[in-house]
Amino acid sequence: MTLDTFSTHQYYNITTFKHFLSSPPVNLTPPPSLPHKPRWARMDSGPASSPQQHHHKLRKDKLIVIMGATGAGKSRLSIDLATHFPCCFEIINSDKMQVYKGLDITTNKIPVPDRLGVPHHLLGELDPLNGELSPAEFRQLAGRAVSSITCRGKVPMLVGGSNSLIHALLVDRFEPGVNNVLENGAELVSSELRYDCCFLWVDVSLVVLADYLSKRVDEMLESGMFEELAEFCKTEEEDDSAVRTGLRKAIGVPEFSQFFKKYPPGRSQCQSAGPHDPLRRGAAYNDAVRAIKDNTRQLAKKQIGKIFRLKGAGGWELRRLDATEAFRVVVTSDNDDVGRRWSEIWEEQVVEQSVKIVKRFLEQE
Numbered sequence: 001m002t003l004d005t006f007s008t009h010q011y012y013n014i015t016t017f018k019h020f021l022s023s024p025p026v027n028l029t030p031p032p033s034l035p036h037k038p039r040w041a042r043m044d045s046g047p048a049s050s051p052q053q054h055h056h057k058l059r060k061d062k063l064i065v066i067m068g069a070t071g072a073g074k075s076r077l078s079i080d081l082a083t084h085f086p087c088c089f090e091i092i093n094s095d096k097m098q099v100y101k102g103l104d105i106t107t108n109k110i111p112v113p114d115r116l117g118v119p120h121h122l123l124g125e126l127d128p129l130n131g132e133l134s135p136a137e138f139r140q141l142a143g144r145a146v147s148s149i150t151c152r153g154k155v156p157m158l159v160g161g162s163n164s165l166i167h168a169l170l171v172d173r174f175e176p177g178v179n180n181v182l183e184n185g186a187e188l189v190s191s192e193l194r195y196d197c198c199f200l201w202v203d204v205s206l207v208v209l210a211d212y213l214s215k216r217v218d219e220m221l222e223s224g225m226f227e228e229l230a231e232f233c234k235t236e237e238e239d240d241s242a243v244r245t246g247l248r249k250a251i252g253v254p255e256f257s258q259f260f261k262k263y264p265p266g267r268s269q270c271q272s273a274g275p276h277d278p279l280r281r282g283a284a285y286n287d288a289v290r291a292i293k294d295n296t297r298q299l300a301k302k303q304i305g306k307i308f309r310l311k312g313a314g315g316w317e318l319r320r321l322d323a324t325e326a327f328r329v330v331v332t333s334d335n336d337d338v339g340r341r342w343s344e345i346w347e348e349q350v351v352e353q354s355v356k357i358v359k360r361f362l363e364q365e
Contacts (some may be wrong), residue, residue: 060196061150064089064157064358065166067307068202069300071213073323073350075110077202078159080351081358082118088362090149091115092142093123094160094169097250099138100128103232105225106252121145128244135168136176142169146195155362163306167314170195189314198361199316200354201307205324210297211331217293229256230265237264251299255291259284319357321350 064081066074082089093099097107099122104111109124122141126133142158142165149156158166168174171190204212229252236243237260248254263281310316326345329338 060194061146062155062362063146063170063195063197064155064361065170065197065199066157066159066202067163067166067199067318068161069204069209069303069307070108070161070296071209071216071300072161072202072204073326073346074159074161074202076346077200077321077350077354078157079110079114079116079118081354082157083116084351084355085358085362088155089157090119090121090152090154091123091157091159092121092145092149094138094142094158094162094165096133096138096160096162096165097247098123098160099126099133100124100244100247101126102128102244102247103228103250103253105220105223105228106232107247107250108220121149128247132246132249134176135164136174138165139168139174139176161303163303163310167310170197189309191315193316197316198358199318200357201311201318201320202323202350203304203320204322204327206301206304208324208327208331209300212327213296213300214293215331217289217296221289225252226256229253230260233257233260234265251295252292255295256288259288321353323350325349 066078068074078089078091082091095107097103098109100107101124104124110120122138122145146156146169158169160166167189170193172192172194173190232247232253233256236248262284307318311318323346326342326349329342329345333341
């Protein structure tokens with residue numbers, strides 16, 4: 001069951017609880033130019049501003065930012081908020097793997113039906129054959145999306161777990177030549193932001209989140225992740241020009257690479273160069289799955305560390321929303337009532353609190 005990503009009607013139809021998660025939420029009473037020609041399609045920056053619009057531009061554009069570790073429910077909360085404030089928000093993805101086309105299950109993209117009509121930007125839009133998206137390029141593309149959304153009278157909502165991309169977009173002064181800002185020292189984290197931001201941090205106890213992430217990997221595999229990865233690796237093996245640098249870093253691709261070298265997709269066991277013993281094949285598969293779970297947990301831990309750095313060194317005012325109890329229900333309960341209990345806790349402890357925070361933020365001049 002994935003809270004950070006809704007279930008598709010095609011392949012995420014495993015349990016009654018997943019049906020519940022994919023249902024509509026319950027209602028509650030100018031960036032710097034790159035030094036080279038951009039590899040990515042330019043986004044419309046909106047019409048020329050009028051004098052009145054220019055006056056409003058003297059104030060910083062408002063921006064909602066939903067942060068959190070992988071699997072913490074960021075996408076779910078973004079749709080909850082967008083449906084609570086109809087026609088108010090458009091979502092900009094800030095997950096560095098989800099910006100590319102392909103591997104929708106592996107990268108946990110929210111399916112189109114589950115977006116409930118809420119416009120999304122930079123979600124599965126970029127051709128992975130064009131290379132890896134840099135923070136500087138994300139700043140340019142996402143900055144144009146922000147301008148386009150605000151020109152239409154709506155509020156952008158930045159949603160994703162790639163904190164380096166979030167930092168690149170939001171900071172007033174950006175150093176494109178510095179990589180891994182959040183790992184290279186507190187002095188590189190900027191506190192000066194170019195937008196008026198409302199930060200929502202969806203947090204889950206790491207112990208509880210680790211158990212949930214393990215369950216999520218199992219369900220992703222049941223939903224077709226293995227077959228998706230097999231097709232991905234088969235395409236790259238058959239066509240040397242089909243190497244997708246950025247997307248190859250998605251968790252699941254490197255972990256299964258050794259497995260597919262021994263047992264190439266599309267070949268029978270007799271054609272495979274690897275051992276034909278089903279027990280060995282099963283052990284290799286289990287090793288890959290175990291590595292995916294371990295690396296996903298490590299990613300979550302690293303993401304939380306970066307959030308603390310933004311909060312501490314950067315002085316970003318992050319509103320923490322504790323979703324631990326909602327996730328504890330998911331990982332400790334197997335009965336049919338888990339969906340209702342999860343929903344009640346999620347609505348009370350996460351959604352209701354978020355709605356109050358966002359409402360106050362939007363009302364501020």
